[in-house]
Amino acid sequence: MKAAIITIGDEILIGQIVDTNSAWIAQKLTLAGFEVEEMQSIGDDAQQIKVTIDEVFSRVDVILMTGGLGPTKDDITKKTLCDYFATTLVFDDTVLENIQNVISSFTTLNELTRNQAYVPKDCTVIQNRVGTAPVTWFDYIGKVLVSMPGVPHEMRYVMDNEIIPRLQAKYDPDAYLKRVFIVKGYTESALAMYIADFEDNLPEGFGLAYLPSPGLMKLRLFVRGEHRLPELDEQVRKLQNILGDAILAEKDITAEKLLGERLFERGLSLGTAESCTGGNIAHTITSIPGSSRYFKGSVISYANEEKVNILRVSQDSLDRFGAVSEAVAVEMARGAQDVLHVDCSIATTGIAGPDGGTEEKPVGTVWICTTCKDRCVAKKYQLGRFREANIVRATNIGMLQLLEMLE
Amino acid sequence: MKAAIITIGDEILIGQIVDTNSAWIAQKLTLAGFEVEEMQSIGDDAQQIKVTIDEVFSRVDVILMTGGLGPTKDDITKKTLCDYFATTLVFDDTVLENIQNVISSFTTLNELTRNQAYVPKDCTVIQNRVGTAPVTWFDYIGKVLVSMPGVPHEMRYVMDNEIIPRLQAKYDPDAYLKRVFIVKGYTESALAMYIADFEDNLPEGFGLAYLPSPGLMKLRLFVRGEHRLPELDEQVRKLQNILGDAILAEKDITAEKLLGERLFERGLSLGTAESCTGGNIAHTITSIPGSSRYFKGSVISYANEEKVNILRVSQDSLDRFGAVSEAVAVEMARGAQDVLHVDCSIATTGIAGPDGGTEEKPVGTVWICTTCKDRCVAKKYQLGRFREANIVRATNIGMLQLLEMLE
Structure with a gap:
């Protein structure tokens, strides 16, 4: 139709x-x-x-x-x-x-x-x-x-x-049957090469769509017609075998919604400490109705003074390693846990661009630290040259990094 | 062409x-x-x-x-x-x-x-x-x-x-001449009725476009052909006479960019204290490259504890007036000035929806307080029923309210 x-x-x-x-x-x-x-x-x-x-x-x-x-x-x-x-x-x-x-x-x-x-x-x-x-x-x-x-x-x-x-x-058009997978750890082309055999051997009428968004990869497997459901289930099992742990979730859901569900199920509270994302993680999470059940608040420490004054990042770390560093990301995330009294936190510090890059830390360098109670993971990401895309990517990556800790 | x-x-x-x-x-x-x-x-x-x-x-x-x-x-x-x-x-x-x-x-x-x-x-x-x-x-x-x-x-x-x-x-096509106005205080239909005479009497070839976005209204007056510039200037003067103070700015610019320019020109710093907007004001302001020259940071106090703990809102005000109240909006905005050490602040507290509304304070009730040094303005707005739209409208209104204080 x-x-x-x-x-x-x-x-x-x-x-x-x-x-x-x-x-x-x-x-x-x-x-x-x-x-x-x-x-x-x-x-x-x-x-x-x-x-x-x-x-x-x-x-x-x-x-x-x-x-x-x-x-x-x-x-x-x-x-x-x-x-x-x-x-x-x-x-x-x-x-x-x-x-x-x-x-x-x-x-x-x-x-x-x-x-x-x-x-x-x-x-x-x-x-x-x-x-x-x-x-x-x-x-x-x-x-x-x-x-x-x-x-x-x-x-x-x-x-x-x-x-x-x-x-x-x-x-009454033919039903559009689909399964959506949130996949972690692959770029679009790397994923395409990894599952090329699977894709080439899909039955007639099946389609596989790559849905990359900044920092997040979704796969949609689809076919038209209710009677093809058993075949779809079979292909899903194949894909599960191939991708294994790389499948973070099997539903068509945003990272913020998935994160909210996991936090709520486990009775965990969340706060963020944001520098380069400038509040976009808080905004993205609070775009979900009912997010007040797990989201408590954020400190947007755009200026270094706020990192020190509110999040209690040490001036020594700022001086020695710079604001965009593992030490500062960790102190921001730990500071958010303390100051906001939350179980989990996401902290970002990086250079969104277009200015502010250096030889050593070019535009797109972002440190993201996530914590859940005692546990703490900090990782460095090299994103792109575009401010808007960098902010969205760091936001998605931050939420996924915390989601992985909650698995 | x-x-x-x-x-x-x-x-x-x-x-x-x-x-x-x-x-x-x-x-x-x-x-x-x-x-x-x-x-x-x-x-x-x-x-x-x-x-x-x-x-x-x-x-x-x-x-x-x-x-x-x-x-x-x-x-x-x-x-x-x-x-x-x-x-x-x-x-x-x-x-x-x-x-x-x-x-x-x-x-x-x-x-x-x-x-x-x-x-x-x-x-x-x-x-x-x-x-x-x-x-x-x-x-x-x-x-x-x-x-x-x-x-x-x-x-x-x-x-x-x-x-x-x-x-x-x-x-070698005819030049496209245009002037854009940011207009405050009117809905689309109210503005159209107010300037109906002006619009009806525009010279041949002139056009007027209404460009509404949540909480913000733009008008674009346009005509083709370099030789019509004097006529365009004349129509601009007419429109200025009709709209007077309702014209907030005469350029094609977003509220966040305009606010950034005004703050930077005057050497003023900004911070936000956000409840119902959940970080969207900070996010919107930091989407502008170079915003770190005037934007220092935010406290997203989604939960009441954060309002008290970080922004030092009094528990007494929360108990007596509730979180969505003039007193709390003012204390949040003043708290942001103190805690973030900034000249100006924007604070929001409201019910974004879809849940949380009461008879007395229905979904869409938002208090916005803006401060600039000693001055302080708090206003109540009755927005709509949709979370996403309410967040965007409160964001634009908050920025415009501060812009008006800076006039």
């Missing part, structure tokens, strides 16, 4: 924002059994929207569209879809009621927002429980077009709770 | 990676005077590539294409372009020489990499100084198609140094 994603908005075409919705939608559609054939981003232009729908409908069954549903004049998607499907806008009281529920908590209704309750007459209106722009679903010559708001959290809520279940009910 | 961007790669269509190249290219093209009409992402499929080029060339003059140029067998862009432009692959010694220069620093030449030196006969070959896949430029019925590698830093280098200058030399 073929699908396409169309994103509408001038702000995308001038590069003002990066379209992250399409990738998110593509992932959900793929897992739900649909094949995404193409993604397009086009402007807030009625003619262009209509031509694009025509072209794309000639190739796919399902079009998921985001954007152009805001209350201001440049947002023309709703009106254009009315034209395209030869219908008119009508005022819908149930939509108004939903809008009032949504906004009551933080603002009052004005005229522009009230206009969001006008919807195309001939379509299925799906209430947007988390925003003011209603979702519209058009059935058309056996195909479907859904128009959703482009605000990411609104789109995600609607996709998960309304669109994906309805699409699956309507089309 | 119209342009389009085509991204090739199956990994994009399954949502494995987010396409950030297209937005980057779109920004460069727009500023260089081109109008980006559309962006498409399609699979590594020869037929689909050819059909897409046909369709897109019927609408635009310039196609910039990325991806599908790797050395492995799923990368078919180069061969497909040979088919499309009815030419053949030939071995190019200058490309081989460039490849050898590029890889000499980190690896040796293997057969797959050597094959990268085969290039289409009838095209302009542009050396890729930072990678092994050459860039190819096809002139065709007065139009241009450029094929570039999808590796972001390679594509960026080639765009800046080769493609943009050549495109401008060939087409």
Whole structure:
């Protein structure tokens, strides 16, 4: 069952924002059994929207569209879809009621927002429980077009709770069976070479996807069709035999979620002491709802004074070894345990870049120390040249290093 | 002069990676005077590539294409372009020489990499100084198609140094003039209503774009053609008169960058004390290279013990008013100034959700206190129901609240 994603908005075409919705939608559609054939981003232009729908409908069954549903004049998607499907806008009281529920908590209704309750007459209106722009679903010559708001959290809520279940009910596509493995200790190419035989001998229709993210490697083994489950299980066993301990977990889960689960199961508390990651480990861990059950806090010691004053790192270690050193990483991690009164800690100190590198300690040099009660592991990593990527990699590596200690 | 961007790669269509190249290219093209009409992402499929080029060339003059140029067998862009432009692959010694220069620093030449030196006969070959896949430029019925590698830093280098200058030399497009304003205190719809007259009376060819992000609103006023600069200046003056103090800054800049500039100009240091934002303010601020010049550190006091132990918040305030209260926000912010020895601080305490809300303090209740030396401002905000959005909004609001104090 073929699908396409169309994103509408001038702000995308001038590069003002990066379209992250399409990738998110593509992932959900793929897992739900649909094949995404193409993604397009086009402007807030009625003619262009209509031509694009025509072209794309000639190739796919399902079009998921985001954007152009805001209350201001440049947002023309709703009106254009009315034209395209030869219908008119009508005022819908149930939509108004939903809008009032949504906004009551933080603002009052004005005229522009009230206009969001006008919807195309001939379509299925799906209430947007988390925003003011209603979702519209058009059935058309056996195909479907859904128009959703482009605000990411609104789109995600609607996709998960309304669109994906309805699409699956309507089309019942072949199930997309998959198993995801979090693998440690391999780069993408090293892993590809190590499991080349396994990959070459996969049965017809099976696929293996490498999902590298900074500092973390996932493998997804997949096939379409419920009846192939026994074969999938057999291939999983093969892969388990080949990779053994390198498999850190067999589920599609982020490092922060996995770490949170392990800590909570064992009744352990966590704190961080961050220099080069600048709070990103704390931020990543606290992005998980309920993280307060195990996460207690952090000291972001960006400046050396804070390392000494709050974490009680010794001035002597700083002078002798420098801030980016094993000794300082260990003292930071131990300091975090003491100061935050936690069982486990993750400490980072390094040079994120682009400046601050030296011959001896180039940009990307990072020391990470993890502790769990008495135990303590400190390791040096040589990451890349890019600040943003270095911060994310050090964050993932730090969490994985602690996860390994908890095995 | 119209342009389009085509991204090739199956990994994009399954949502494995987010396409950030297209937005980057779109920004460069727009500023260089081109109008980006559309962006498409399609699979590594020869037929689909050819059909897409046909369709897109019927609408635009310039196609910039990325991806599908790797050395492995799923990368078919180069061969497909040979088919499309009815030419053949030939071995190019200058490309081989460039490849050898590029890889000499980190690896040796293997057969797959050597094959990268085969290039289409009838095209302009542009050396890729930072990678092994050459860039190819096809002139065709007065139009241009450029094929570039999808590796972001390679594509960026080639765009800046080769493609943009050549495109401008060939087409000499009208300049894109713009002014960006950071506006405080308005939702998108409220702002649109407030400046409706201004917007309705903009001269022909002018555009106004609303760029909302959580807790932060930007406006972009734009027009094409160098000769329209005096008119643009006039419209800017009008908008300044209408919005007055609501304009926080007149440049296209993030809140974290603006805050960093203001702090650095005034020689002020910053620290944060974060509860509900869980380190995201520190992370956001330290994502800016050079932030160590003004950012000293943070205490992430997720648990109440840390508020008391490290930030010296009084147990009495916690007991009497609760953690989410003005008193605790103020004590956290003052505590951060003391403990971190900084001039300015941002403190957050609130209920990010989805759990933890009460009748009196529902999910989304956040107290934010900002200090600068003796001055101190504490405000209560009622944000939404979504954890992720609440964290981002509280982060932006906290930075803006401090920015206002620095005016």
